[in-house]
Amino acid sequence: MDFKKVKAEPTTITRNLADFSKETNNVYETVVIISKRANQIASDMKEELKKKLEEFGDSNDALEEKFENQEQIQISKFYERLPKPSLIATQEYLDGKIHWRNPKQDTGDTY
Secondary structure, eight states: OOGGGOOSOSSOOOOOGGGGSTTTSOHHHHHHHHHHHHHHHHHHHHHHHHHHHHTTOOSOOSSSOOOOOHHHHHHHHHHHHSOOHHHHHHHHHHHTOOOOOOHHHHHTOOO
């Protein structure tokens, strides 16, 4: 996922509750969908950040003092400024970019 192209708000904003129950007719189901997508996004962000920071890691684990790397600091600041995964997932849901299915509804089982 390219986090530079994310159109989500970086801060929390007030939203209309009716927007969240249009497709599912259940606000709680919508919250579950958004939270699962937010977990996926958080996992992707963590892996990507870890890979980028590993490039700067050195094999010198002795008691020597580690020096600050300016590029490493810039990468960390970039990820700190990104919108939170829950805000990205919410925007994706409202834009209709999240596809989901409910296995219980597909098989006809009841809750």
